[in-house]
Amino acid sequence: MEKQLKSKEKEIWTKDKNHVIHPYTNFENFKTEGSVIYEKGKDHHIYDMNGKEYIDGIAGLWCVNIGHGNEEISQATADQSRKLAYYNTFEDAGSIPAADLGAKIAGLCPQNLNHVFFGTGGSMANDTAIKMIHYYFNLIGKPKKKKIISRDLAYHGSTYLAHALTGIRPTHMAFDLPFDMIHYLTAPYAYRNQNELSETEFCDFLIDEMENYILKEGEDNIACFIAEPIMGAGGVIVPPRGYHKRTFDLCKKHDIFYISDEVVTAFGRLGHMVSSEEMFGIQPDVIIMAKGLSSGYVPLGATVISDEIYEVISRPKKENPYFSHGFTYSGHPLCCAVGLKNIEILERDGFCQHVQKWGPYFEQQLKSLSDLEIVGDVRGSHYMLSLELVAYKTTKFAFEPEIGIAKRVYHHARKMGLIVRPIGALIVLSPPLTFDKTAIDQSILILRKSIELTMDDLLKEKIWKH
CATH class of the missing domain: 3.90.1150.10 (Aspartate Aminotransferase, domain 1)
Structure with missing residues (x-):
């Protein structure tokens, strides 16, 4: 039995090594070591x-x-797959799980965020957020507002635009990304960047840097600021106290939308279902969700936008009344059913x-x-x-x-x-x-x-x- 298992393991290992391209593969040793x-x-x-x-x-x-192997999630997946595994959600079609999950997410978010666009992960959700914000400013007659403020060591995904939003510079090498739209601020990385400054002085420095950039670039050219409440893949970086509230206030002062990337921090990782308001006292214009939204059981992400943004992008345009954005698996019924059951378990238990x-x-x-x-x-x-x-x-x-x-x-x-x-x-x-x-x-x-x-x-x- 042991020999048979080892033989089977080697077979799968070889298939994986020869045919599967893994995210962030280290090709220096993958061809010999595999996964x-x-x-x-x-x-x-x-x-x-x-x-x-x-x-x-x-x-x-x-x-x-x-956690892994949750039987209730398995049952919810099976039940929904028997009812309706998939149907498109374009224009005049929808599903019960998508409607229920959209309402549930809106109820978890700050009161001004009531509209949810579903995708399959955080990268897609961040791309969608930027696309919607640019669309919004075009519709209200401010087409120059395109620049995006991100931060060194930020991680916002690896699709074409989300990779550019990501401020981990070595990952950019040899990729042609739209850097002309992005400006990276200093990471709020106390261990390496605070030096001899006190926490208050370090926060002042970061806020001054952000406002100086806004004044130099001109607020009429800046669409949004995107930030993880606690930076994840860039180093689990916790900003100084007051940082998020002060960056949020700067955005409000200068007519810049605030995107809170809660792909990692939402759904309990910091002890709250949504951390932006509960932990940091801010009501973003957009919140990005994924990962814990389905606990990884199915690919699911969400871009949650404010009433202000929705009111503009939902106005029918004479030339084209459609909101021309969407994906085959947006609002996937089975994925939304899993998301609902996952939230139920998180809350109930x-x-x-x-x-x-x-x-x-x-x-x-x-x-x-x-x-x-x-x-x-x-x-x-x-x-x-x-x-x-x-x-x-x-x-x-x-x-x-x-x-x-x-x-x-x-x-x-x-x-x-x-x-x-x-x-x-x-x-x-x-x-x-x-x-x-x-x-x-x-x-x-x-x-x-x-x-x-x-x-x-x-x-x-x-x-x-x-």
């Missing part, structure tokens, strides 16, 4: 084809909020309360790793956390990229049964919201040992010293 093939999951555990169990410390990719209870403990336990010599910074909030690894704490001196410091820790952790996400010099933890005290404690123990083993490796290889 780990995972077969099943339950709650916050996943299992590879050999049956080895791992703690899923990253919720698949920020998204499996209710008190996932936000669970995260509010255990999030501070998780943060505290991760900070206990600060005594390790290569842990430079520990940051994040609730179930969205990160370690930044450095060669020397006092100088914050970074490891050379070719050392692959985070990847080394990742490999040690995986051998011991914990999946974390390595990004450059970062170790990211964003587990399913089923994570309890036992899972937190186990993860911290494994992570500590993994970092210690990594330091031993570096010493043996003579590429680092105490």
Whole structure:
């Protein structure tokens, strides 16, 4: 049986390596190493084809909020597929799940956001937001308002425009993206950018920079500002206190729309279904949702727009009364049914309360790793956390990229049964919201040992010293 399983695993591994193009593939080693093939999951555990169990410390990719293998979701999927798996939602067609989910999302968002456009993920939702905003300004006679303010280290997706909104510069290499529309502000990255400034002074600097750009470019040329409440793939960066409210106030002052990209932060990861208003005191003009909206069980994203924007874009135009934007799978009935059931489970089972209870403990336990010599910074909030690894704490001196410091820790952790996400010099933890005290404690123990083993490796290889 073991031989047969290993043979089957090799067959699948080979098919994957030879025929599947993975997102963000590292082609330096993929053709020889391939991918780990995972077969099943339950709650916050996943299992590879050999049956080895791992703690899923990253919720698949920020998204499996209710945990793996939820039977209610499986049943809801089956039930809807029997009723109506798909029908188009163009113009004069709709579905019960899409209508119900649209109303439910509007009820979760700030009061001015009542209109939902569905897609299949965060990249599509961000592209849609920009397209709608540009359309809005064209319709009200302000066609010059096209510029978009983003930020260094922002992550907003990887479709053509969303990739340009993303401020992680190495990912732009050799892609022809529409950079002429985008301006990147300094990331609110205290560990690297605050230097000798106090938190208040750092926030002042960031706000001054934003307003100076607006004044230089001219508010008549700027359409919107897009921001993640806590920056995700760019480093789990928590902005200084008051930052979001002040950037929002600047946008209102200068007639610039504010887009809150809550692809990661919504649906419980920070202890709230929607964090913009609850945690940061802002009512954006647009909120972007995906990932936790369906807990990753089906591809689903949403662009939620204000009454102000909708009132303009919904006016029929004499030349063309249509809103000429949409996709085959917009409002997909089966996906919307899953989204509804997912939200029902999150609310009924008190996932936000669970995260509010255990999030501070998780943060505290991760900070206990600060005594390790290569842990430079520990940051994040609730179930969205990160370690930044450095060669020397006092100088914050970074490891050379070719050392692959985070990847080394990742490999040690995986051998011991914990999946974390390595990004450059970062170790990211964003587990399913089923994570309890036992899972937190186990993860911290494994992570500590993994970092210690990594330091031993570096010493043996003579590429680092105490």
